[in-house]
Amino acid sequence: MNPADILNRDFYLQPVQTVARQLLGQRLVRCLNGERIAGIICETEAYDGKQDQACHAHSGLTERNRIMYTEGGHAYVYFTYGMHWMLNCVCGSQGYPAAVLIRAILPTENIPFIQRQRVDIPQQHWCDGPAKLTKAFNIDGKLNGTDLCQAESSLTIEKGIDLPDHQVQSSARIGIAYAGEPWVSKPWRFFVSESAIRICLGI
DNA sequence: TCTTCGATTGTCT
């Protein structure tokens, strides 16, 4: 792949809400045993610092959220519900805990690989949830802390397609009722319809 | 050490 296509550090140093919006349409690339698996990001959520009661870092630095405190551009992968892995991109400068959760992807490269990971469910549901896409892309805790800006990393994000604002929708974040107001109502979930991405890709 | 509960998913009714 061309290293110039990989999103650079500066991209992740923007405000986390900006990164969450701009990640829509970009290409998540997983390299595994010489195979390249990729898909277009179509749903994200922003988690913004200690003050955000929905953010894992709301009560300070812990062993689990340690990676959130690193400089933007690293992968924060954590385990939840006893069975699911979640993929986040760390944002902002070192010491400021913010991250974008990747909630959904449209697979575009190496479909057979994903099919083998997700043999039990229909194609349209392979990557339409945060834990589904980590399973489809074989992402787990071993990737926690991966530098997404390095060409040799097994997980990177490349420049994908530009999505005009009128195709992007936003809403409150999912599954964070415990956080209370105003955090539960912040419109920090960003998503785009799969059909809009297909049209942009011409597929 | 003990208890609670989760940035979810899949199954069953």
Place this chain on the structure above:
DNA sequence: GACAATCGAAGAA
């Protein structure tokens, strides 16, 4: 639409 699965992190004791 309701709920069980499943286990580690985090907070309380």
